Amino acid sequence: xxxxxxxxxxxxxxxxxxxxxxxxxxxxxxxxxxxxxxxxxxxxxxxxxxxxxxxxxxxxxxxxxxxxxxxxxxxxxxxxxxxxxxxxxxxxxxxxxxxxxxxxxxxxxxxxxxxxxxxxxxxxxxxxxxxxxxxxxxxxxxxxxxxxxxxxxxxxxxxxxxxxxxxxxxxxxxxxxxxxxxxxxxxxxxxxxxxxxxx
Amino acid sequence: xxxxxxxxxxxxxxxxxxxxxxxxxxxxxxxxxxxxxxxxxxxxxxxxxxxxxxxxxxxxxxxxxxxxxxxxxxxxxxxxxxxxxxxxxxxxxxxxxxxxxxxxxxxxxxxxxxxxxxxxxxxxxxxxxxxxxxxxxxxxxxxxxxxxxxxxxx
Numbered sequence: 001x002x003x004x005x006x007x008x009x010x011x012x013x014x015x016x017x018x019x020x021x022x023x024x025x026x027x028x029x030x031x032x033x034x035x036x037x038x039x040x041x042x043x044x045x046x047x048x049x050x051x052x053x054x055x056x057x058x059x060x061x062x063x064x065x066x067x068x069x070x071x072x073x074x075x076x077x078x079x080x081x082x083x084x085x086x087x088x089x090x091x092x093x094x095x096x097x098x099x100x101x102x103x104x105x106x107x108x109x110x111x112x113x114x115x116x117x118x119x120x121x122x123x124x125x126x127x128x129x130x131x132x133x134x135x136x137x138x139x140x141x142x143x144x145x146x147x148x149x150x151x152x153x154x155x156x157x158x159x160x161x162x163x164x165x166x167x168x169x170x171x172x173x174x175x176x177x178x179x180x181x182x183x184x185x186x187x188x189x190x191x192x193x194x195x196x197x198x199x
Numbered sequence: 200x201x202x203x204x205x206x207x208x209x210x211x212x213x214x215x216x217x218x219x220x221x222x223x224x225x226x227x228x229x230x231x232x233x234x235x236x237x238x239x240x241x242x243x244x245x246x247x248x249x250x251x252x253x254x255x256x257x258x259x260x261x262x263x264x265x266x267x268x269x270x271x272x273x274x275x276x277x278x279x280x281x282x283x284x285x286x287x288x289x290x291x292x293x294x295x296x297x298x299x300x301x302x303x304x305x306x307x308x309x310x311x312x313x314x315x316x317x318x319x320x321x322x323x324x325x326x327x328x329x330x331x332x333x334x335x336x337x338x339x340x341x342x343x344x345x346x347x348x349x350x351x352x353x
Contacts, residue, residue, distance in 0.1 A: 006308040006336075006346050009289050010209040017204050020221060024228050033232040080235045 025085040035079035037088035038071065044100045044196065045189040048166070050089045053078065056110030057092055059163050062185035078114060096166070102199065105133035107167045115163035122146050123158035128168045134197045138176045160184060166193065203245050204228075206310050207252050213293050213305040215256045217285050219263065226255040246316045249306055253320050292343035299323070300335030307332045 028034040036058065038051040049061040049070055058078065061070040075082050086093075091109055098104035116124055123146045130145055131137050137145075143155045159170040165184050171193040175181040183190035204224075211223035230251050238247060293301055299321060306317045307328075318328040339346055 006304070006339075007209065009286060009346060010212055010309060012205040012208050017208065020208070020224055021204065023221075023225055027225060027229055028232055031229065031233075033229065080238070081232050083232070 021084070025083060025087065028081075028083055029085070029088075033081055034083055034085055034088075035081035036074055037083060037085035039084060039086040039089045039093065040067065041089075041093045041096060043096060045166075045185055045192050048096070050092055050096075051082075052088050052092070053112045053114070055112040055114070057164055057167060058112040058114060060165050060167060062165070062189060064186055065184070092167070099166075100196065102196070109167070111164060111167070116158075116161075119146070119148065119151065119154055120158035120161065123155050124162055124164075124168050124170070127159070127162075127170060127173065131169060131172045133169075136172050136174050136194070139173055139181075140176055142173055156182075172197075203248050206245060207248055209309045210249055210305045211252050211256055212285070213309055214253070214302055215260055216290060216294060219256075219259050223252060223256050223259050226259070227252040230255065243316070245310060246312050246320075249310045249312060249316075250320050253302065253306075289343055289345075292339055295342065296335050296338060299331045300338070303328055303331035304335040304339070308336065 025034070025037075029037075034054075036051050036053055038049060040047050040049050042048075046063045047067075048063075049059070049065075049067040050057065051059040051061075051071070051074055059070065059074060061067060071082060092107070095104055095107050095109065099107070111128075113121055113125075123142060126145045127142060131142075139152050139155045139159070140149070142159075143149050143152045146155065148154070155173075159173050160182060162168055162170040162184060165171065171183060171190045173181070174194075180187055180190050180194065207227055208220060208224050211227070212220040215223055227248060231248055234251075238244070293304070296304065302321060303317055306312045306320060307314065312320075314325045314329045314332070317332070318325040321328055321331070323331070336346075
């Protein structure tokens with residue numbers, strides 16, 4: 001590869017790129033080309049990746065999942081028309097902020113369930129509507145609630161693969177012996193969320 | 200995809216100049232978003248984006264030359280309101296290159312594309328693409344001495 005320093009003579013400043021990006025975000029949205037908008041936010045459980053389609057919130061990802069690989073996966077499973085476009089995520093970002101500062105006990109955003117199918121989706125929808133702030137339940141109880149009392153292991157899988165953690169509160173599902181159990185964002189994150197809701 | 204934003208901006212600035220660069224950048228990424236689902240997974244995204252930028256820059260240049268026929272409209276230049284600093288001598292030197300050379304220089308020296316890819320974009324032979332870039336950069340070294348070509352050039 002030949003090199004010159006020609007590139008240095010074409011400095012690109014961040015603000016200029018940001019302005020162009022905002023314009024692209026707006027034009028893409030207007031043209032129906034923005035299938036997935038994403039942004040990251042800081043939180044008490046580390047940086048979170050938020051992704052939404054026009055239908056609603058599609059994905060919340062913890063840092064330990066690798067945000068790049070999560071986006072890669074979304075581009076393959078849902079659509080490659082992905083853009084960092086914070087505006088669409090403003091409402092959920094604000095609500096998460098309120099949640100982490102204790103001022104909000106439930107989320108009021110539309111959800112896109114495209115990443116969950118069949119029984120897993122049934123489990124997560126029950127979890128979303130039936131297990132409120134500050135409450136906890138067991139995998140067995142959630143299995144019963146979902147209509148398949150014996151499917152405890154499948155409920156565990158549904159929670160472990162919850163694409164919209166925190167908002168769909170799989171952190172409220174703990175083991176029957178009272179220990180916190182596994183969590184997509186790691187057990188420490190689950191502990192933080194449970195403690196937050198206890199206060 | 201948007202990770203290539205800075206590269207595409209440099210390329211369009213060199214190819215059609217600062218005044219139209221923003222429009223070319225936007226057109227490029229919108230077209231790319233539109234076409235992205237058809238892009239093969241193993242494709243070189245940057246080469247693909249540069250290819251789109253090449254076409255968009257040509258479109259914009261054509262539209263600009265149509266606009267350039269004398270009309271009553273006063274010339275307005277919103278680009279000049281922006282604070283982005285750029286070197287007018289460099290713009291003049293790059294702008295004075297024949298289009299093929301300017302494009303070959305931009306795609307090779309700013310986007311880092313191999314001549315095999317540039318040949319496809321310019322619809323020329325690999326040898327011709329290489330020659331265009333070499334001639335272009337040689338001219339720039341005369342007309343715009345601040346650029347230093349590295350020793351491993353050519």
